[in-house]
Amino acid sequence: MTTSEFADLLRDAQRGDELAFNTLFRQNQPIVLKYLATIAGAAAAEDLAADTWVSVVRDLGRFSGDEPAAFRAWVLSIARRRWIDDVRRRTRRPEALVDVIPDVTAAAEDVVGASETAAGTRWALGLISSLPPDQAEVIALRVIGDLDVHETARIVGKKPGAVRVLAHRGLRRLAEQLGADQANVGVTNPVPPAIDN
Amino acid sequence: MNDDRPNGLSDSDCEELLAGRGLDLPVGAMLNALHGRLGDELPGEAAAMAAFRAAALGGVAAGRRARVSARLAAASIGGSVVLLGGVAAAASGQVRHDIGSVIGVHQHHHGSPTDTGVTPTPTPTLTPAAPGVAPATTPAGSSNGHNGKAHQGHGNGVGIGETAQPSHPAQPSHSARPSHPAHPTKKPHPTQAATPTHTPTHHAHPTKRPRPTQAASPAHTRTPGGHSPL
Known part of the structure; x- marks a missing residue:
């Protein structure tokens, strides 16, 4: 989508065009869901995404960007705030949390084939979620949100250099989990050693 | 930064991976899998559209309320102007003169x-x-x-x-x-x-x-x- 096409779409949505807003929703909701699943868990992702879109609808008229990346960054920043609000609410009223982190090894299969399926996406999200939270969030924003280092830094409230370091550390940790010794072999047999019998 | 890690990922490798390149690495394929869909359906679509419709209707209602308020304000201003004009006319005696002219009572003015x-x-x-x-x-x-x-x-x-x-x-x-x-x-x-x-x-x-x-x-x-x- 070009910048002008997005600007028209956004303007129509701000004027109340349901089709335009639905297009924006369909373009960004998968990203919001995966980002929230990474930082908050898959169980809470849908509820937080619903709260996110309520806020997006409420503040849509005040958004003034004209590029898809800017809108995506804005929506993800709202999603992050909703997640922080949820964490604070749960802190005030503790409840039995069931952290649903997918078993990384349970869904192990051919990564190339899995990349085309929902199961492969969930498996990849599980891997990201196993990282330290700050590293997982930065990688999610950069890869899932397709944001550059500066937009990511603005959302998480860190300097670009710190964001870059977090992303690199996270990727190295992921590489270790996937088997650093197989990395040089290629992706023909990237199945984790734990289940590669 | 640290290019001598055991896993062999340099900073440039990391940037290549984050940029969507380097898919020949296992971690690259894993990152590519993040772009896949979680399912065919989009959860929360109906709720989001309902919120959007409610906000749009709220905006229309707010605009209607604003127009009514503007009309009331204009009417109140006009009424105030008329009231002030009437008070000024009464203070200057013009009203008494006009009333006397209408009902034909001129004797009170004769010789004044x-x-x-x-x-x-x-x-x-x-x-x-x-x-x-x-x-x-x-x-x-x-x-x-x-x-x-x-x-x-x-x-x-x-x-x-x-x-x-x-x-x-x-x-x-x-x-x-x-x-x-x-x-x-x-x-x-x-x-x-x-x-x-x-x-x-x-x-x-x-x-x-x-x-x-x-x-x-x-x-x-x-x-x-x-x-x-x-």
């Missing part, structure tokens, strides 16, 4: 030094000594041809002063009451004589002399004695 253009004393131009001057100051008497003779014997000057008043001859309320001057026991108002609709039949009474100001009417063709000059 503050009345507009009314002089309580007879002017020399309307006296018999200067008969030809009166029509110049009284437009109503400019075509009667009596040259001020109708004012003979009047003496008090009140009617003369009233006929000289510029605003009263144009009062429509006097012409709407043509029967009043004909009342046998009521003295007609001097200004009523200045109205062009005044009929001369009332002044044909043999025992009643026409009022001086009535002679100043342009439609009046009677002589003071009730006889037509024709």
